[in-house]
Amino acid sequence: MPAPALTLARAAGRLSRGLGRGGGTSLPGKVLLRLRPGAVAELAADLPRGATLISATNGKTTTARLTTAAAKGAGWRLIANTAGANLLSGVATALLDGVAAEPNADAALFEVDEAALPEVARQLQPRVVVLMNLFRDQLDRYGELERLVQDWAGMIDDLPSDATLVLNADDPAVASLHDARRKTLLFGLDDPWLALPALPHAADSTRCRRCGARLVYEQVTVGHMGHWACPDGHLARPQPDVRAVRVRLEGTEGLALRVVTPAGEIEATPRLPGVHNAYNVTAAIAAALAMGVPADGIGDAVGGAAAAFGRGERVALDGRELVLLLAKNPAGANETVRTVLLDPEPLHLLIALNDRTADGHDVSWIWDVDYEPLLGRIAQLTVTGERAHDLALRFRYAGMELGRLRVEPHLERAMDAAVADAPVGATVYVLPTYTAMLGMRQVLVERGAAAAFWRDG
Amino acid sequence: MSVVRLGHLYPDEMNIYADRGNIAVLDARLRWRDHGLAVDALEPGDRLEPGQHDLFYLGGGQDRDQAIVARDLVATKAAGLRASVEGGAAVLCVCGGYQLAGHGYTAVDGSRMPGLGLLDLDTVAGPTRLIGDLVIEAELDGERHRVVGFENHAGRTRLGPGARPLGTVLSGHGNNDHDGGEGAVAGRVVGTYLHGPLLPKNPWLADVILAWALEHRTGSRLDLPPLDDELERAAHEVAVGRPTRR
Ligand SMILES: [Zn+2]
Numbered sequence: 268m269p270a271p272a273l274t275l276a277r278a279a280g281r282l283s284r285g286l287g288r289g290g291g292t293s294l295p296g297k298v299l300l301r302l303r304p305g306a307v308a309e310l311a312a313d314l315p316r317g318a319t320l321i322s323a324t325n326g327k328t329t330t331a332r333l334t335t336a337a338a339k340g341a342g343w344r345l346i347a348n349t350a351g352a353n354l355l356s357g358v359a360t361a362l363l364d365g366v367a368a369e370p371n372a373d374a375a376l377f378e379v380d381e382a383a384l385p386e387v388a389r390q391l392q393p394r395v396v397v398l399m400n401l402f403r404d405q406l407d408r409y410g411e412l413e414r415l416v417q418d419w420a421g422m423i424d425d426l427p428s429d430a431t432l433v434l435n436a437d438d439p440a441v442a443s444l445h446d447a448r449r450k451t452l453l454f455g456l457d458d459p460w461l462a463l464p465a466l467p468h469a470a471d472s473t474r475c476r477r478c479g480a481r482l483v484y485e486q487v488t489v490g491h492m493g494h495w496a497c498p499d500g501h502l503a504r505p506q507p508d509v510r511a512v513r514v515r516l517e518g519t520e521g522l523a524l525r526v527v528t529p530a531g532e533i534e535a536t537p538r539l540p541g542v543h544n545a546y547n548v549t550a551a552i553a554a555a556l557a558m559g560v561p562a563d564g565i566g567d568a569v570g571g572a573a574a575a576f577g578r579g580e581r582v583a584l585d586g587r588e589l590v591l592l593l594a595k596n597p598a599g600a601n602e603t604v605r606t607v608l609l610d611p612e613p614l615h616l617l618i619a620l621n622d623r624t625a626d627g628h629d630v631s632w633i634w635d636v637d638y639e640p641l642l643g644r645i646a647q648l649t650v651t652g653e654r655a656h657d658l659a660l661r662f663r664y665a666g667m668e669l670g671r672l673r674v675e676p677h678l679e680r681a682m683d684a685a686v687a688d689a690p691v692g693a694t695v696y697v698l699p700t701y702t703a704m705l706g707m708r709q710v711l712v713e714r715g716a717a718a719a720f721w722r723d724g
Numbered sequence: 725m726s727v728v729r730l731g732h733l734y735p736d737e738m739n740i741y742a743d744r745g746n747i748a749v750l751d752a753r754l755r756w757r758d759h760g761l762a763v764d765a766l767e768p769g770d771r772l773e774p775g776q777h778d779l780f781y782l783g784g785g786q787d788r789d790q791a792i793v794a795r796d797l798v799a800t801k802a803a804g805l806r807a808s809v810e811g812g813a814a815v816l817c818v819c820g821g822y823q824l825a826g827h828g829y830t831a832v833d834g835s836r837m838p839g840l841g842l843l844d845l846d847t848v849a850g851p852t853r854l855i856g857d858l859v860i861e862a863e864l865d866g867e868r869h870r871v872v873g874f875e876n877h878a879g880r881t882r883l884g885p886g887a888r889p890l891g892t893v894l895s896g897h898g899n900n901d902h903d904g905g906e907g908a909v910a911g912r913v914v915g916t917y918l919h920g921p922l923l924p925k926n927p928w929l930a931d932v933i934l935a936w937a938l939e940h941r942t943g944s945r946l947d948l949p950p951l952d953d954e955l956e957r958a959a960h961e962v963a964v965g966r967p968t969r970r
Binding site: 406412628629630653654660666674 | 856
């Protein structure tokens with residue numbers, strides 16, 4: 268790697284930071300990609316254990332964090348990106364900064380935006396690619412789900428021949444990417460106690476990709492995921508290699524999992540609640556194994572990892588506990604609703620809806636979320652954000668008693684009101700979209716209640 | 725008290741823009757006035773009997789589902805729908821459903837998807853998608869109101885002489901990003917690219933359609949008493965302000 272391109276790119280990052288422009292999280296990568304298009308692959312090729320990419324509509328940040336913990340637990344020196352810097356330029360910047368800070372790094376691990384993944388994979392030539400799920404999300408930005416499935420299939424065709432795929436057997440669209448000629452590790456949930464009574468309204472990939480018939484489910488776990496099969500026998504959920512055979516939900520506090528893997532059983536008790544996090548943990552275990560991390564330390568490392576920024580993060584404020592549960596699309600929001608319902612107490616909820624670019628300008632998705640099970644359990648609901656009134660209408664037409672509904676578009680005032688409503692010692696569940704989460708976190712940071720920015724410790 | 729019968733066309737295939745919000749609004753606004761809504765899902769293969777339904781709803785779907793639906797519409801439902809409309813039933817179709825209510829849709833590759841022919845219009849895919857907030861000035865039943873929502877479509881729709889636009893674009897793209905028209909109306913058939921979903925923030929439009937459906941059910945025009953629409957008005961105002969504030 269010739270030094271001038273790297274030096275120039277790093278200088279651009281310092282300059283950007285010096286000018287106070289967004290911490291320089293993607294500018295050095297942009298400069299590098301421009302000056303030397305092959306540089307990213309060259310940097311990654313120097314890493315003894317190469318690069319791993321993790322992508323999904325939901326859960327990629329948490330899974331990347333858990334996988335990072337597993338690799339670091341085994342003594343690996345790892346280069347990783349932070350949530351939000353998951354487009355090509357962000358990944359390139361993280362790699363550039365990482366190589367400078369950790370010249371002896373063993374591997375790189377990046378969470379990657381699902382639409383950006385094909386280009387990132389082409390540039391980076393990864394050794395491991397982890398594909399977790401595809402749900403309906405921000406149609407104004409990502410387009411139809413079917414397009415992403417096709418783009419991912421094209422990406423897999425172009426991967427290095429020795430790359431390992433880690434695929435979710437329970438998502439019919441992701442499982443369809445299985446290619447018998449490639450090294451593949453399939454993961455899934457195999458605990459019959461998890462089953463939902465029926466497919467939720469927001470289920471997406473529910474047809475046989477061969478014949479178009481509606482899939483039949485022996486078990487639905489999250490959204491359209493579960494134990495699925497075509498009624499005419501064309502396609503069925505493949506048997507996973509990494510299977511969570513026991514998933515115990517410990518209320519809104521966490522999980523206890525027993526996972527059967529080709530390298531033996533792994534037990535983990537992560538402080539992350541809900542079935543969707545059981546998928547994240549199982550995916551992380553499969554990812555770590557595919558990367559070559561020894562099995563024996565993975566369970567403890569995953570169990571010790573703290574929640575990622577805004578994704579199950581707990582913050583104390585005025586004697587109450589806020590639990591931040593990012594909810595940015597129907598499938599994700601349905602899981603946060605399901606998780607919150609694990610708390611037996613009357614619920615104090617703060618739901619925040621913004622419509623900026625990172626949230627999606629189109630807010631119609633809230634009508635695809637099944638909020639209805641909350642209605643009988645809500646002590647007080649505050650809706651906030653730029654589109655707070657859309658949320659208010661969503662709950663009005665769900666049949667909510669308007670006396671328990673407060674509409675306060677201003678994030679900070681809404682947060683204070685929701686906290687004041689809750690008795691001291693109670694929990695307030697916060698379900699924000701992405702930029703609303705950033706806004707509320709900023710307030711919490713200013714008040715000294717939350718850490719300034721997620722940095723992997 | 726009357727129960728409006730709604731034929732919900734392809735609820736499993738044509739629901740990409742949270743179309744169930746529109747159904748929830750129709751249902752609630754009837755219940756709040758001591759009427760009711762009975763919803764029949766009309767799936768692929770189902771035939772429909774003219775006269776049974778007072779109102780039909782057709783939403784938008786993914787391209788692949790929409791192609792399946794187009795074939796089924798023409799094969800099993802077009803005749804029944806046309807007879808229903810001639811008998812005074814109302815139809816609301818949104819986005820992809822709006823395109824299917826016309827004569828047909830020509831894709832980028834030149835392939836042609838047939839339509840129902842309920843509205844005199846034709847749609848041709850354009851080179852880009854028209855995406856964003858959309859505000860129009862609409863006219864129905866002699867009243868003019870602002871209607872607000874979101875659009876996301878590749879199709880450019882042009883109206884023939886048998887339909888008039890639902891409204892004129894105040895902000896956004898509308899039918900074809902060219903002639904300033906949005907949506908289409910012919911009798912009691914209303915089509916539009918507006919979702920968001922359409923009806924929660926535009927209760928006036930919901931009530932016009934409900935009045936038509938009730939008239940079809942009862943044979944006489946009923947007065948719909950006003951509801952407390954304070955939240956609806958507030959949400960409408962916020963949405964109207966979005967295009968310029970972003
Ligand atoms: Zn099949």
